[in-house]
Amino acid sequence: xxxxxxxQPKLELRGVSKRYGDFAALKRTDLSVSxxxxxxxxxxxxxxxxxxLTIVAGLSASNTGEIWIxxxxxxxxxxxxxxxxxxxxxYALFPHxxxxxxxxxxxxMRRTPESEIKRKVNRMLxxxxxxHVGDRLTRELSGGQQQRIALAxxxxxxPSIILMDEPLxxxxxxxxxxxxxxxxxxxxxxxxxxxxxxxxxEEAMAMSDRICLMNRGGIEQxxxxxxxxxxxxxxxxxxxLGTSNLFGAKVEGVGETIDLSTGFHASxxxxxxADVGPGEEVDVMVRPEHLRxxxxxxxxxxxxxxxxxxxxxxxxxxxxxxxLDDGTTIVALSLTTGPTLSFQPGEAVRFGxxxxxxxxxxxxxxx
Amino acid sequence: MRAAxxxxxxxxxxxxxxxxxxxxxxxxxxxxxVHLLQLSxxxxxKGFSLEHYLxxxxxxxxxxxxxxxxxxxxxxxALCLICGYPIAYFIATSAGRGKAFLVLLVLMPxxxxxxxxxxxxxxILGRHGLLNQMLTAAGITDAPLDLIYNLxxxxxxxxxxxxxxxxxxxxxxxxxxxxxxxQAAGTLGARPSQAFWRIYFPLSLPGVAAGGLLxxxxxxxxxxxxxxxxxxxxxxxxxxxxIQIDEMLNWGFAGAVAxxxxxxxxxxxxxxxxxxxxxxxxxxxxxxxxxxQGFLSRAGSRLGYALIAGLxxxxxYLGSGWDRIFGTRGPxxxxxxxxxxxxxxxxxxxxxxxxxxxxxxxxxxxFFQWPPVGFSLKWYDAFFSSPxxxxxxxxxxxxxxxxxxxxxxxxxPAAFALSRGRMVGKxxxxxxxxxxxxxxxxxxALALFYSFSKIGLVGTSLGLxxxxxxxxxxxxxxxxxxVLKNYDIRLDQAAWTLGAxxxxxxxxxxxxxxxxxxxxxxxFSFVKSFDELTVALFISGGVATTxxxxxxxxxxxxxxxxxxxxxxxxLILVTVVILAGEYIRSRQPSS
Ligand SMILES: Nc1ncnc2c1ncn2[C@@H]1O[C@H](COP(=O)(O)OP(=O)(O)OP(=O)(O)O)[C@@H](O)[C@H]1O
Ligand SMILES: [Mg+2]
Numbered sequence: 001x002x003x004x005x006x007x008q009p010k011l012e013l014r015g016v017s018k019r020y021g022d023f024a025a026l027k028r029t030d031l032s033v034s035x036x037x038x039x040x041x042x043x044x045x046x047x048x049x050x051x052x053l054t055i056v057a058g059l060s061a062s063n064t065g066e067i068w069i070x071x072x073x074x075x076x077x078x079x080x081x082x083x084x085x086x087x088x089x090x091y092a093l094f095p096h097x098x099x100x101x102x103x104x105x106x107x108x109m110r111r112t113p114e115s116e117i118k119r120k121v122n123r124m125l126x127x128x129x130x131x132h133v134g135d136r137l138t139r140e141l142s143g144g145q146q147q148r149i150a151l152a153x154x155x156x157x158x159p160s161i162i163l164m165d166e167p168l169x170x171x172x173x174x175x176x177x178x179x180x181x182x183x184x185x186x187x188x189x190x191x192x193x194x195x196x197x198x199x200x201x202e203e204a205m206a207m208s209d210r211i212c213l214m215n216r217g218g219i220e221q222x223x224x225x226x227x228x229x230x231x232x233x234x235x236x237x238x239x240x241l242g243t244s245n246l247f248g249a250k251v252e253g254v255g256e257t258i259d260l261s262t263g264f265h266a267s268x269x270x271x272x273x274a275d276v277g278p279g280e281e282v283d284v285m286v287r288p289e290h291l292r293x294x295x296x297x298x299x300x301x302x303x304x305x306x307x308x309x310x311x312x313x314x315x316x317x318x319x320x321x322x323x324l325d326d327g328t329t330i331v332a333l334s335l336t337t338g339p340t341l342s343f344q345p346g347e348a349v350r351f352g353x354x355x356x357x358x359x360x361x362x363x364x365x366x367x
Numbered sequence: 368m369r370a371a372x373x374x375x376x377x378x379x380x381x382x383x384x385x386x387x388x389x390x391x392x393x394x395x396x397x398x399x400x401v402h403l404l405q406l407s408x409x410x411x412x413k414g415f416s417l418e419h420y421l422x423x424x425x426x427x428x429x430x431x432x433x434x435x436x437x438x439x440x441x442x443x444x445a446l447c448l449i450c451g452y453p454i455a456y457f458i459a460t461s462a463g464r465g466k467a468f469l470v471l472l473v474l475m476p477x478x479x480x481x482x483x484x485x486x487x488x489x490x491i492l493g494r495h496g497l498l499n500q501m502l503t504a505a506g507i508t509d510a511p512l513d514l515i516y517n518l519x520x521x522x523x524x525x526x527x528x529x530x531x532x533x534x535x536x537x538x539x540x541x542x543x544x545x546x547x548x549x550q551a552a553g554t555l556g557a558r559p560s561q562a563f564w565r566i567y568f569p570l571s572l573p574g575v576a577a578g579g580l581l582x583x584x585x586x587x588x589x590x591x592x593x594x595x596x597x598x599x600x601x602x603x604x605x606x607x608x609x610i611q612i613d614e615m616l617n618w619g620f621a622g623a624v625a626x627x628x629x630x631x632x633x634x635x636x637x638x639x640x641x642x643x644x645x646x647x648x649x650x651x652x653x654x655x656x657x658x659x660q661g662f663l664s665r666a667g668s669r670l671g672y673a674l675i676a677g678l679x680x681x682x683x684y685l686g687s688g689w690d691r692i693f694g695t696r697g698p699x700x701x702x703x704x705x706x707x708x709x710x711x712x713x714x715x716x717x718x719x720x721x722x723x724x725x726x727x728x729x730x731x732x733x734f735f736q737w738p739p740v741g742f743s744l745k746w747y748d749a750f751f752s753s754p755x756x757x758x759x760x761x762x763x764x765x766x767x768x769x770x771x772x773x774x775x776x777x778x779x780p781a782a783f784a785l786s787r788g789r790m791v792g793k794x795x796x797x798x799x800x801x802x803x804x805x806x807x808x809x810x811x812a813l814a815l816f817y818s819f820s821k822i823g824l825v826g827t828s829l830g831l832x833x834x835x836x837x838x839x840x841x842x843x844x845x846x847x848x849x850v851l852k853n854y855d856i857r858l859d860q861a862a863w864t865l866g867a868x869x870x871x872x873x874x875x876x877x878x879x880x881x882x883x884x885x886x887x888x889x890x891f892s893f894v895k896s897f898d899e900l901t902v903a904l905f906i907s908g909g910v911a912t913t914x915x916x917x918x919x920x921x922x923x924x925x926x927x928x929x930x931x932x933x934x935x936x937x938l939i940l941v942t943v944v945i946l947a948g949e950y951i952r953s954r955q956p957s958s
Contacts, residue, residue, distance in 0.1 A: 059860050079863035080872075092861035096879050105875075109866035153865065163864075 008071045010035040010193045011056065011161055016065030018051050025051045027218040028064065033195065035160075038187055040196045042204040043214030044240070049197045052214075053163050056195060057086050069161065080109070085159035085192075087167045091150040093138040099125075099149055100134035106157040124152040127189075128182070144175045148182075155186055165197045180207055201241050205229065213237055230287065235361055238285045245288060245330045246361075251280045257355060260284065264325035268302040270358035283361040290357030291332035293320050293349060300352025306330065308343040322349060384784030387777045388800060388840060395833045396803055399814035404629070406817065407622030419623035429607070433627060436604040439521060439593070440586035446526040447533035447582045448575055450713050455534045456571075457710035459541035469714060470538075471949055476717045477531035478891070479941050480898030482915055482922075483934040485595040487720040488524045489515065489926060490727055490735050492596075497723060497737040516598045524592040529585055530717060533578040540574020580639045581805065584632050588807025591900060595922065604628050605809040612905065618817060625810045632807060721938055728931035735926050746932040756917060756933070762907075763897055763914040766828055770835040770896035771889045777836070778843035778888060785844070786851040800844055803837045808901040811837065816905035826911045834902040839892035846891060850884030883951050890948040894941055 009032040018026040026048040033039050041049040054060045056067060058079040066075045074082055085106075093102050103121045112120070125131045128148035138146060147167060154162055167183070168176045184207055187194055198204050204211050205225045213220040213228060213236075221228055221237045232238040238246060249260040249268070257269040258276065268284070276282055294300065306322035309329070313319075313336055320332045332351060343349055410416035423429045458469050476484065491497045492515040499511040514520060548566050557565065590605035604624060611621040723737070731741030750756045785797065803811055815834050816825060824830030858880070862872035878885070900915040907916050914937070918930055 057860075057864055059863070078868070079860075080866045080868050082864075084864055086861065086864040088857050088861055090855070090857060092855065092857040094858060094862075094876055094880075105862070105867075106865035109871065157866065 009033060009068070010037070010070060011195070012068040013052075013056070014066045014068065016052075016055055016062045016067065018048075018055060018060070019063050024217050026055070026062075027216075029219055031212060031219065031222070033193055035193055036191050038184075038194045038196065038207060038209045040198060040204040040208040040211050041214055042198060042201060042211050042240075043220070044199060047214040048217040049199075049214055050165055051217075053086075053165055053195065053197055056161075057084055057163055058082055083159050083161070085154035085157070085162040087150050087154045087162070087164040089165045089167070089169055091146050093146055093149060093153070095137070095139060097138070098134065099130075099136050099138055099141070102138060102149060103153045103156050106153065110157060120156055121152075124156040127155075127186070128152045143170055144179070147171060147175075147179060151183070151186065155190060155192075158190060159192065161193045161195065163195050163197075166199070167196075168198070168200075168203065176203070183207065205241070213240065215240075231359060232285065233361065235283055235285075238359070238361060243288050243331060243333075245286045245291065245328075247284055247324070247326075247328050249282055249284045251276050251278050251282060253278055258360065260358075260360075262304075262326075264304065264328070266302075266304040268304070268358060269355045270360055271356050276360055276362065281363060283363060285359040285361055286330075286353055286357055287359075288319070288331045288333035290353040291330065291351050292334065292353060293332055293343075294352045298352070301355040302358060303350050303352045304330075305348060305350055308347045308349045309345055311343075322351065382784060384780030384782075385796060386780075388781035388844070389796070391777060391833075391836065391840070392799065392803070395815065396811060396837050399818035400806075400811065403622050403810070403814040403817055404626055406618050407620075407626050409619060411619070419619045420626075422620060423623055423627065429624070429627075432602055432604055432607060433631070435600075435602065436587055437631070439518070439525065439601065439603060440583050440589075442522055443525040443529060443586045444533075444579050444583045446522060447530045448537075448579050450526070450716075451530050451533040451537060451578065452575065453706050453709040454713045455537035455541055455574075456567075457706050458534075458538055459544070460546070467949075469710075471945070472714045472718045473531050473534050474945060474949075475942065476527070476721065477535065478894045478898075478945055479721055479938065480900065480915055481528045481589075481591050482595075482898070482900055482918055483724070483937055484527055484721055485524050485592050486735070486922070486926070486930055486934055487722075487724050488520065488527070488596055490723045490737060490931075491720060492520050492523070493735060493737075495734070495736050500737050515596060518597070518601055521593050521597040521601045524596040525586055525589060527717065527720065528589075528592060529582045530713070532585065533582045536578035536581055537571065537574040540577060541571050544570045576639065576642070580635065583635055584805050584807065587628060587631060587635075588809045590809060591919075604631075605807065608809055608813055609904070612813065612816070621813060625813055628807050629810055632805075636805075721934070724931040724934045724938070727928055728935045730928050730931075733927055735928065735931065746928040749929050750932050750936075755912070756914075756929075759912050759914045759917040762828065762831075762911065766831045766835065766913060767893045767897040769828070769832045770839050771892040773832060773836045774839040774843040774892040775847075775885055775889050778840055778847055779885065781840075782844050782847035782851055786848055786854075787856060801841050804841045808838070812902045812905045815902060819906060825906055828911060830906045831903060831911070831913065832896075834906050835896035835899055836892075838899065838902070839895045842891050842895060843888040846888040847881065847884045850881045854881060886951050887948045890944050894944050898937060898941070 011031075011033040013029055013031040015028045015030060016026065017024065017028045029052065031039075031052075041052060043049055051060070055062045058074075058077060062075070066073055068074060069077075069082065069084075094105065097105065100121055103124055104117050107117045107120060121134070122131065125134060128151055130145060130148055130152075133141060133145065133149075138149065141149065147170075150167070154164075164183075168179050171179060180203060183194075183196075186192075196204075196207065208225055210222065210224055211228050212222045215236050220240075221233050223231070228237060229241050232241065232244075235246060238244040247262060247264075249262045252259045252261050252267070254272070254277065256272070258272060259267060259269050260282070261267050262284075270284075292300065294303065304324060306324050309321040309323055311318060311320050316336055318334050318336045320334075321329060322332075323329055330351065407419050408415055408417065410418050454469070454473070458466055458473075461469075489496070493499070494511045494513075494515070496514070498514055499508075502508045503511065544567060548570070587603075588605050589603055590609055593601045593603045594606060594609075604627065608621045608624050608628075611617045611624065726739045727735060727737070728746055729742050729744065730736065730739030730746075731743040732739065781800070785793065812834070815830070815837075819825045819830045819834075824833070854877075858876055859872050862876045863869070867875065898915050899913075900919055903913045903916040904919065907913050912920070914933065918933055921927070922930060
């Protein structure tokens, strides 16, 4: 893990941007992906994920910037010379070719000998668990099967970079879970570098080495799923991944810990590390799973008083809602274990969390 | 600087595919036409003068002919729309095999030359023709009637020639009308006739208007039918052009007549655009008068709506009266008998006449006579043993093939550019490409004759091919565009990412998938060129004659059954080609 940073990046974007007329679909973006890494572009619709992907593939030209692959500039390299595989959102299987010929297509383009084509295609069809459909036309397959063929076609020639644009978007939940596992397996088996697009945050968390969170044509935050989840640097990031409790606070002092005052008569503290100074207004985020409903006499690093609102058991987890003095609603999450604490709506309760659960977010630099 | 150049390059790139098409149109269409128009303002000493225009209006002769032209074109248009509407409606609202068959029956005459179909009417309406024979045999008349060489026969011939165009245009518009609308109206309490007149009919009006416009513009430039089926009283403007060139080679005056024709056409276009809007021409359904806030058109559409509502009530009244007499009808009301019967009669009117030429071609007599006398193959023999006919046939075939190849080769990139490119002025470019179709052919032919004569292309096959391509290209582009509309560009992108170069991806992925459209475009271009007469009349001459040109020359001298034999051969060829095209199209996998 440690030496990854010293290696040459597999794929590098330097100041790449794309405009459509006056509209910036992608603002100047830098991104570096190491060999073998699984990086996910995550973001709401229209945030520029597909735009970034098509620029990497060479399917559309960027207005500025450079693209480097394996230490060589590839900005103006034609698509078919980039050694890139792409799985399209609608699969883009060739309707006039059989399944076998679809998978064989990239090999034929590379003038692979016939015997080897046969061997490789058949092996690949086995890898995706569809060894018997070679003679069929692609439209005779189900959605999930078509998806696997698209994967097989992309993986059969072992491209060193694979781009996937919401490959599972059209599948139902169960099939999606299954395919996630298969894609991960392919990833490790082939050792490929994967740039993956989704707007499903769970999918992104489950599969990625790193997540590149995109918003309005720019990168909002880039980091491991843990970093994004537990150390979001913006309200957008905090909100987009999982649920979050957010409220405003003011930095009172920076010492051993960072001490903050809030609008609801409780002072709280956070671990040092955030780059803030005394007097600064910040946003505080606490994940629901860090929040604990305190019993009488129990205490924690941070304690806030609140008015209890309700409880809901959703299978293995239980959610508690409450309202802070200033009107903010907060949610706490705990595993469903045995009989729950029973509070009545309207009752005064206390919530507590450890100081390493306090995440400070500097208010958005406007723009 | 480099960035600016690059931006310019990306701005131009989507248009690149259009380059060849635009170049061809500019050189073989735009420049010659402009030249011709200039010519009409020059006197014999090449100085500016209005002498030709003065001559046009000196006597009442040409004004009368202009009026006559408008009258004939107007009547033809009305007949085409009134008779064509039921069949278009019937096709649009029916489904399955029957529908495809009906479309085919309309397409066949659409692609069969006006020349051949005029000959058919000579057989039917002539003094010793089919109709007179039947009337006499039935004892209805004693002596043969004068059914031909009058306004009636010209109208019959022209309506027959142009109704397929009207039907196909109306059909295109009708197919965009949501069938659920009429049903929705039904659930809201409208009788079928009311649902039709208040919902369907108004929605189909832009299509009707578009069909009317195309028919009118084409009819205004007609000369074949009035010459073959009319008397001097039915002389139309285009005939004057032919005469001026054929007999007097008076360029300036012919040019002035062409300008008159052009101005008349533009005036019609202008009125059309004001009232309906040009988008109706391409089948895009815009509600009539949408976006136009002019008082006249608003008042016009109010009036139109009132009229239509009135029609609905009248029909409703008649319908319910009918109900009272005959009991209630099924949910489809009038469609059950009335519309299908009308539709089938019209289709028979369109499809059958050409086939009377088949028996005549085997006749032993030397006239277009009905019933044919005896059985003889001598007319075919005459055809195949005559070097003139044979070489005309061969020339027509290879000019047709070359035209088709050229049209498709230029049409494919153009269609791609139009369907893929996010370009400025797309509508204007499309209009320019379609222009040769909506401008009276005779003007283009005349313009080409003049320009080609300057550069020695008259009487050459190259000149013919270029001239024909101008008219085939719009069909080719529109046909290919239609398949590209359903084509997913991501298939190409997928092929590129899989290692195919642009060329390979085009050959192995794009082309196979759009082949049906390309082949259809090829066949249509071929047929269009094969029986084209107007351009051939001017451009081909002497030894370089084409089949229709030779038929025309022969027909002006003497109408013999040889023409029926040639027509039969052409009918067979066109039928085979169109059937092949339809077969290929029907096998195209729908995406
Ligand atoms: N060809 C184009 N012309 C104009 N605007 C475009 C074009 N392609 C994309 N855009 C715009 O650029 C922005 C980013 O588009 P992009 O397709 O990259 O979004 P995305 O993140 O992939 O969204 P989704 O999750 O919906 O697929 C959008 O606002 C879109 O409307
Ligand atoms: Mg997208």
